[in-house]
Amino acid sequence: MTGEDLLKISKLLLEGLGTTLSLFSLTLILSIPLAIIIAIGKLSKIKILRAVLNFYISVMRGTPLMLQLIFIYFGPYFLFEIKTPKAFNAALVAFVLNYAAYFAEIFRGGIESIPIGQHEAAASLGYTKNQTFFRIILPQVIKRILPASSNEVITLIKDTALATTISVTEMFYYANGQANSRQSLIPIVIAGVFYYLMNLVLTMIFSRLEKKLDYYK
Numbered sequence: 001m002t003g004e005d006l007l008k009i010s011k012l013l014l015e016g017l018g019t020t021l022s023l024f025s026l027t028l029i030l031s032i033p034l035a036i037i038i039a040i041g042k043l044s045k046i047k048i049l050r051a052v053l054n055f056y057i058s059v060m061r062g063t064p065l066m067l068q069l070i071f072i073y074f075g076p077y078f079l080f081e082i083k084t085p086k087a088f089n090a091a092l093v094a095f096v097l098n099y100a101a102y103f104a105e106i107f108r109g110g111i112e113s114i115p116i117g118q119h120e121a122a123a124s125l126g127y128t129k130n131q132t133f134f135r136i137i138l139p140q141v142i143k144r145i146l147p148a149s150s151n152e153v154i155t156l157i158k159d160t161a162l163a164t165t166i167s168v169t170e171m172f173y174y175a176n177g178q179a180n181s182r183q184s185l186i187p188i189v190i191a192g193v194f195y196y197l198m199n200l201v202l203t204m205i206f207s208r209l210e211k212k213l214d215y216y217k
Contacts, residue, residue, distance in 0.1 A: 016171035027095040035103030060101035091163040110145035143213040150206035
């Protein structure tokens with residue numbers, strides 16, 4: 001394979017990279033707020049709400065993401081004879097619902113790990129509940145959940161490749177197509193390099209964040 005071929009493959013993969021990064025960033029932007037709501041709901045005293053959220057998390061964590069992608073993409077048509085949604089939109093919904101479940105459990109664990117005495121001490125100093133949460137509890141929660149959250153974020157960038165299952169034209173979609181048409185693994189290897197570099201950048205970002213939050217030890 002010539003240098004020109006490698007350049008063509010790289011340019012094609014870079015076109016798909018835009019879709020990969022869009023799916024990645026939109027999933028984070030939408031799943032994290034949803035996860036916070038779910039985590040708070042799981043800590044509520046409403047039994048029915050907790051039961052519903054526990055079932056939702058159980059389904060999202062207990063079934064493959066690929067299955068969820070296929071169900072959300074084809075389900076509306078086969079169940080209700082509704083027009084199949086756009087592949088990217090279906091993938092985004094599946095990723096948001098899936099990752100919100102995982103992030104919710106991380107956030108819930110982080111909140112519950114803070115000793116109740118800190119809430120009581122803040123109240124004795126005249127802090128309101130909101131002030132206590134945002135000024136005292138939240139910074140410590142972020143510090144404690146950062147390693148687990150970083151693992152999920154790194155996994156997410158790799159999981160975007162699963163979107164090719166429903167023909168989302170992300171980077172792996174093009175890599176797989178080029179590998180089949182050229183009868184070569186080189187396009188897959190190039191895609192692997194791109195994924196590695198993205199995860200390397202994410203790892204560096206999270207490492208810096210952890211160092212900045214070291215004063216909460």
